[in-house]
Amino acid sequence: MLSFLVRRLLTFVPTFFGVTLVSFAFIRLLPGDPILLLAGERGVSQERYEQLSAQLGFDQPLWKQYIDYLAGIFQGDLGTSFVTKRPVIDEFFALFPATLELSLCAIVIAILLGIPAGVIAAVYRGKFFDRTLMTTALVGYSMPIFWWALLLIIVFSSGLGWTPVSGRISLMYFFDTPTGFMLIDSLLADQDGAFLSAVSHLILPSIVLATIPLAIIARQTRSAMLEVLGEDYMRTARAKGLPPLKINGVHALRNAMIPVITVIGLSVGTLLAGAILTETIFSWPGIGKWMVDSIFRRDYQVVQGGLLMIATIVMIVNLTVDVLYGLINPKIRKG
Amino acid sequence: MALLEIRNLSVEFETVSGAFRAVDGIDISVDRGDLMAIVGESGSGKSVSMLAVMGLLPWTATITADRMEFNGHDLRTLSGRARRKIIGRDLSMIFQEPMSSLNPCFTVGYQIRETLRLHTSLDRKARQTRAIELMEQVGIPAPEKRLSAFPHQMSGGMSQRAMIAMALACEPKLLIADEPTTALDVTIQAQILELLTDLQDRTGMALILITHDMGVVAETVKRVAVQYAGQKVEEQQVEALFDDPHHPYTAALLSALPERSQDRFLPTIPGVVPGQFDRPQGCLFSPRCQFADARCRAVQPQKASAELGYALCHYPLLHGEPQGKEASA
Numbered sequence: 001m002l003s004f005l006v007r008r009l010l011t012f013v014p015t016f017f018g019v020t021l022v023s024f025a026f027i028r029l030l031p032g033d034p035i036l037l038l039a040g041e042r043g044v045s046q047e048r049y050e051q052l053s054a055q056l057g058f059d060q061p062l063w064k065q066y067i068d069y070l071a072g073i074f075q076g077d078l079g080t081s082f083v084t085k086r087p088v089i090d091e092f093f094a095l096f097p098a099t100l101e102l103s104l105c106a107i108v109i110a111i112l113l114g115i116p117a118g119v120i121a122a123v124y125r126g127k128f129f130d131r132t133l134m135t136t137a138l139v140g141y142s143m144p145i146f147w148w149a150l151l152l153i154i155v156f157s158s159g160l161g162w163t164p165v166s167g168r169i170s171l172m173y174f175f176d177t178p179t180g181f182m183l184i185d186s187l188l189a190d191q192d193g194a195f196l197s198a199v200s201h202l203i204l205p206s207i208v209l210a211t212i213p214l215a216i217i218a219r220q221t222r223s224a225m226l227e228v229l230g231e232d233y234m235r236t237a238r239a240k241g242l243p244p245l246k247i248n249g250v251h252a253l254r255n256a257m258i259p260v261i262t263v264i265g266l267s268v269g270t271l272l273a274g275a276i277l278t279e280t281i282f283s284w285p286g287i288g289k290w291m292v293d294s295i296f297r298r299d300y301q302v303v304q305g306g307l308l309m310i311a312t313i314v315m316i317v318n319l320t321v322d323v324l325y326g327l328i329n330p331k332i333r334k335g
Numbered sequence: 336m337a338l339l340e341i342r343n344l345s346v347e348f349e350t351v352s353g354a355f356r357a358v359d360g361i362d363i364s365v366d367r368g369d370l371m372a373i374v375g376e377s378g379s380g381k382s383v384s385m386l387a388v389m390g391l392l393p394w395t396a397t398i399t400a401d402r403m404e405f406n407g408h409d410l411r412t413l414s415g416r417a418r419r420k421i422i423g424r425d426l427s428m429i430f431q432e433p434m435s436s437l438n439p440c441f442t443v444g445y446q447i448r449e450t451l452r453l454h455t456s457l458d459r460k461a462r463q464t465r466a467i468e469l470m471e472q473v474g475i476p477a478p479e480k481r482l483s484a485f486p487h488q489m490s491g492g493m494s495q496r497a498m499i500a501m502a503l504a505c506e507p508k509l510l511i512a513d514e515p516t517t518a519l520d521v522t523i524q525a526q527i528l529e530l531l532t533d534l535q536d537r538t539g540m541a542l543i544l545i546t547h548d549m550g551v552v553a554e555t556v557k558r559v560a561v562q563y564a565g566q567k568v569e570e571q572q573v574e575a576l577f578d579d580p581h582h583p584y585t586a587a588l589l590s591a592l593p594e595r596s597q598d599r600f601l602p603t604i605p606g607v608v609p610g611q612f613d614r615p616q617g618c619l620f621s622p623r624c625q626f627a628d629a630r631c632r633a634v635q636p637q638k639a640s641a642e643l644g645y646a647l648c649h650y651p652l653l654h655g656e657p658q659g660k661e662a663s664a
Contacts, residue, residue: 231435232430232432232435232436233435233436233437233438233439235391235430235436236430236436236437236438236498236501237438238391238422239389239391239422239423239427239428239430240422240423240427240449240450240453240501241418241419241420241421241422241423241424241450241453241454242419242423242449242453243416243419251438251440251441254438254440254441255438255439255440328440329439329440330439330440330485330487331439331485331487
């Protein structure tokens with residue numbers, strides 16, 4: 001297991017460099033000059049242009065810029081935003097908890113509903129529940145996410161008035177956010193109704209964000225379960241006289257979890273990279289929106305640094321998934 | 336009263352192309368401590384009939400029987416919950432593919448202890464002790480270490496021994512072994528068979544051995560039932576069967592054994608077992624039978640007397656000669 005971990009960690013190195021190179025190159029390949037965009041419609045004098053260029057390091061050759069960027073990374077410096085003049089890493093960690101909170105809620109909803117639904121559908125294959133569920137999952141999977149979000153807002157926020165339309169917490173509450181997670185901070189703040197307000201703000205975006213992963217997890221669980229249910233060891237489990245709940249929920253599900261864990265891992269990766277549409281629609285101050293804004297502003301340092309942070313997180317999620325494989329099915333540990 | 340009593344058991348599978356009768360009116364009776372074999376080629380319904388007893392058939396199967404009793408329980412009317420109390424405890428089964436019959440995600444120890452936890456009131460420590468004892472009983476060296484092994488770390492023979500340990504955990508009254516040695520190599524086969532008969536002898540449980548191998552039958556059991564195309568065609572004590580088979584199918588099977596062959600060429604049975612669409616009208620074996628006549632092809636035979644091994648044949652053999660042919664002619 002240890003050598004497996006070390007080998008997996010070693011593959012981090014080339015991936016990491018690849019990501020730095022790609023993020024560095026792509027943002028520079030985009031047309032548009034960051035200084036001109038910074039200057040806005042009034043333009044900038046040639047003298048001032050060169051001054052800014054030197055200040056931001058754009059007068060250096062590209063390879064030199066890249067080396068400086070790499071050197072910065074190893075000192076824990078991802079650069080400074082041209083626009084806000086704040087270190088990229090600070091901005092990232094200020095916004096990331098919001099995305100993390102939303103993503104975790106979404107994935108928990110998707111797992112808690114998706115796995116049992118998939119198991120039940122597989123056990124009652126072809127029956128009414130199975131068909132209803134699979135059709136619903138297909139609809140959920142194919143639905144445009146912004147349309148679904150707007151629909152929910154129209155019904156639950158404007159129509160029924162049950163949930164707020166946007167933001168993370170009601171404006172009437174104000175408190176320090178030491179953890180960055182609104183659910184935890186609102187509890188710590190100990191203000192009447194703050195926690196409930198945070199929860200009610202989280203519900204709709206979580207449901208919207210959970211929809212696609214939920215559909216994928218349910219369908220994947222069902223197909224993995226169907227495969228496992230026909231295995232010889234399932235007959236052994238039944239021959240022991242085990243109750244159906246144990247047969248399906250323990251003996252089958254554990255074997256069926258490998259592909260399910262894979263899709264969960266992929267979903268978590270995508271969610272953490274920023275749910276751009278969901279964050280935009282619900283004005284959720286997360287990293288998805290931050291990245292998109294930075295690309296529009298050609299804020300090289302933010303895009304580079306943000307991409308790198310996101311890629312690192314996705315790599316860590318993937319590593320966790322690989323370790324989980326080994327824990328679930330010991331046969332994989334050898335490989 | 337017999338431990339397992341089955342009268343006129345039939346199993347039909349629903350398929351896309353209509354119902355398929357895999358087991359056709361089988362009678363089986365097993366006493367306590369009995370040691371019998373069910374022999375037949377692939378598709379003769381031997382596994383299916385035993386899976387029906389265990390209640391392990393898929394929902395596409397329809398089971399009908401005049402009588403199906405185990406240890407005083409009517410298996411036909413038993414609820415799922417009541418059946419689960421019996422199977423794995425008094426009635427257990429081991430399967431053909433030991434390597435794939437153990438769950439790859441759990442240790443062997445967990446899988447053995449799970450049966451104990453389900454059916455006995457032993458505490459955690461006692462279960463572990465019992466598991467070690469079982470592993471010793473089935474001849475697995477270093478049982479404590481092996482209990483924490485995963486199935487992929489064990490050989491086929493070891494896995495089958497672990498399966499046997501699991502099946503024996505609650506001292507069953509009847510063990511059904513469904514081709515337990517088919518997937519194993521020859522030397523291991525002999526070891527496993529010896530282990531099974533030895534355990535049967537020591538514990539006094541009844542054992543039904545399902546096999547297609549006449550050689551295994553000769554060395555292992557006391558009584559043999561021969562199945563063909565879902566029907567039981569003959570049942571005899573093992574010596575008598577080898578000495579004087581009464582059904583032409585049994586006779587043909589025996590003469591196809593290399594050990595008994597006298598000629599240069601090994602005799603074979605021409606043709607194949609009838610499938611779903613080519614079931615003969617009369618005797619199911621008639622298309623392949625060297626003694627068959629018009630009556631065989633048109634009329635379904637009745638069971639012969641006990642002296643003639645209940646042979647399902649119009650003209651059961653006696654010392655290799657078909658009987659009663661002149662009378663009907």
